[in-house]
Amino acid sequence: MYYVILAVSALIIILLITKSIEVVPQSRAYIIERLGAYSSTFNVGIHFKIPFIDRVAPNKSTIGDARNFLRAGAYVKGVSLKEAYIDFEPQPVITKDNVTLQADTVVFYQVIDPKLFTYGAENPLGAMQNLTITTLRNVIGELELDQTLTSRDTINSKLRSILDEGTDPWGIKVNRVEVKNIDPPQGVKTAMEAQMRAERDKRAVVLDAEGKKEAAILEAEGKKQAIILAAEAQKEAEIKKAEGQAEAILAIQKATANGLAMIKQAVGEEGAIKLKSFEALEKVANGQSTKIIIPSNIQNLASVITGVNEVLKG
Secondary structure, eight states: OHHHHHHHHHHHHHHHHHHHEEEEOTTEEEEEEETTEEEEEEOSEEEEOOTTTEEEOEEEOOSSBTHHHHHHTOEEESEEOSEEEEEOOOEEEEOTTSOEEEEEEEEEEEESOHHHHHHSOSSHHHHHHHHHHHHHHHHHHTSOHHHHHHOHHHHHHHHHHHHHHHTGGGTEEEEEEEEEEEEOOHHHHHHHHHHHHHHHHHHHHHHHHHHHHHHHHHHHHHHHHHHHHHHHHHHHHHHHHHHHHHHHHHHHHHHHHHHHHHHHHHHHHHHHHHHHHHHHHHHHHTSSOSOOOOOTTHHHHHHHHHHHHHHHHO
């Protein structure tokens, strides 16, 4: 009998020790209630409590994807202090220009006050879900369709700011909100695709026109340069030709002057004049005139010519 009492006493002592010790793992916190009222918060490490009087308050799970726990209403021991997320299902939202879209979001959050998270709301994650959906509808309702599709960063920033402020009483800090998908109706998609094709065709036509314009400009520049070069070449040729003719005329004049000088030396000044008169008579006779003019002193001209020939032979 003594040994039975001793064994029972030992079991009771072990049970009391087990019930009085709480080991809190990393990144978790235990909310301790004494006789149903909040007593203290146990952080990581070993802690002692009064058996059967103190207890760890149950909390909603904040580990991983909390959507399943939102549905099932599962409770776990302690509060997770890790960053977690809730992936919300697509929700219908209406833009400022009355277009209904399907938008789904992901909220990344972290519990920073385990006491407020435990006592601040009956279901803090469910409350945050409803607040997110309502805020998303309000933010997108202020934007038109084009703005909604192109201003995702602005929507994320507004959602995070509003949710972070709204979840403060629940001990939750919203770190980031991401709108994953914004899905417009099929008719709007078709119209957008048609617009995109029209824009691509327009850009193709513009690029083709610009290419032809550049080609025409280059071709005109080439023709212009060819004309300029041809004109310069012709100019140089005319200059060279004129210079050649000038040199030829100068040479003829020099020869003529030398010939006159020789004639003057042979027959004198008067004979030279008579010889020039004979040359003028030759030109007159070589024309189309039907009249022939014969000078009266033609015999004297013959004697002059004979004298010139003798000089040239000598």
